[in-house]
Amino acid sequence: MSPRPLDAAALRLVRAVHDTGSVTAAARELGLTQPAASQQLRAVERVLGTPVVVRAGRGVRLTEAGLVLARNAVAVQSALDATLEEVAAVASLRAGRVRVAAFPSAAATLLPAALAALRVRHPGLVPTFAEAEPPEALAELDAGRVDIAVVFRDAATGPDGDGPRRLRVPLLEDDVVVVLPGSDRQGDGAVDLGALADRPWIAGCPQCRTQLVGTCARAGFAPRVDFATDDYVAALGLVRAGLGVAALPGLALAAVPHPEVTAHPTRPGATRVIEAVAHPGTTRVPAVAAALDALRGAAGRLSAAHVRPAPRRRPGAGTGAPRG
Template sequence: MDMTVIPTVIPTVLPAVLPAVLPMTGLDLDAHSLRAMRAVSELGSITAAATAMGYSQPAISQLLKRLEQRLGMPVVERVGRGVRLTEAGRVLARHAVTVTTALDAAAGELAELQGLRAGRVRVAAFPSASATLVPQLLARMAVSNPEIGITYLEAEPPEAVAAVRENRVDLAITFSYPGDRDDPHPGSAQGLRHIALCTDEMLLVLPNGHPAAATKQVELAGLAHENWIGGCPRCRGHLLQLCDQSGFVPRISYETDNVAAVLGLVSAGIGVAMLPQMALGSALASASAYPGVEIRPTVAREHRTVHAVTAVGGERMPALAAALAQLAALTGGGSAG
């Protein structure tokens, strides 16, 4: 074993930990109390925090009571049947995210030094990744790291990013739209580590025989008078932005986030749509499933960017690092933001 790597644990972890753990001379804060503060802050109640941490509700209450005795000031206050953080509690909860993540990363590095390669990775990803990226990731991990357990939750990007913040998942696979002023991803992922994995081209879905399908690439402005099949109001923002840039407001006559339903409607000549290639790839697995549909790129080759999002420092945990390495190999990505 090369022991020269051991010193890297201390300079990596201590700068993040010490300012939060020892903000006042002689203050003694333990990791359990900080984890409890983080859980109460993120989940909104002592009962929910206890459930998430696997403790009883009285045990969490006792942790907070001991913490208040050490501080000499309250960290929570009763509001009806629930609690809310005091100013001191908010300070501790804010720092607890950095501290507990750093401690988890330190434990991961130490485990790696000891040769303990087993672990788990909790993954969340958007629906169209469920049939494409996620199965491939699981298959690769089963071969390269069979000792690492992986759990999976399907969630849209805002919920997946929130799950990373709340420590319910370790890795969120998300997407964003470059140049979209209304895209919530940059703001929601602020303060987290996000890695660009690949681009996913946005493609037009046209009925068979549509005049625009006669060209290899389609000008979006030429579809200004069509009936459009759009996603839910939260999901159609990018389409509205692109159409606005092309000088028109799309007439969204039908609304569904079900890719198979979109293809069925287009195949029946009901309207036109725009879908990510990743979603289309899974829906069009059978070439004969939708014979009335033609797929064309836009002239501008519109796309979305697929990201991996983790807590800052989380990549130092061996199990998560292995999953990120396999994702990077799978997509050809890996640039951190």
């Protein structure tokens, strides 16, 4: 027997011949010409290596092999119909899933609003979420384990040369602010980082403080990091206790209550760009396109301190700190 598989059209024809008792009638029922139907039956017989129909008086009848095909044609057609209905449900967003990875402060602020809006608009769509810092989120995207990676980069960095591999959708510009104990009276304006050169600093892991170190370098000093933590709650607690100062992204302060501390813009300033990243081909998938729209909408509605909509341009992609 040829390894070439039978197609659904051939099975439908064999079933129609069984039901009508005639190749001509079967062809008429399926919208085929009689010669085309006969040719298709001969092709089926070549694939199977055995006759499917034989003459019987003025009509035809199915052989044992033909009867097997006719009997299973109903199940095959039912499975095909169910498959097409499932695809239609996914295409119309009545079903399906979309997988998103995002860093912690976006997961606490941007993602809940976006995913809630997505559920309201498309109740049958199932979003899933995994927390990951930008490098890990992009690795998950490239491995096909997520559909969208929400990441950030230092606004001062240039394009990363992604080219056609990735599509980057700008969502927010997130100002990094300096956080001081409430007892430290600095007024409401921007704080000159150079004035904090002698203070102890609270920062993330060595790999996650690139932006802080670079910003302080522009202010003429290297920060003395006495406390290292990637936990924003812990960082705020240390600041509240008067043990040091910290530079944190606005999204983090929007996510965590911070009484007894004050947040200030910095001189020189530091900003990160928040982006949703996907592979260009997947943006034609309805679930991915809907999730990107929901992220853009949530970003536009996000009105927290030090967070503002990103400009409508295609930024590059660095993933320097501060973390999450």
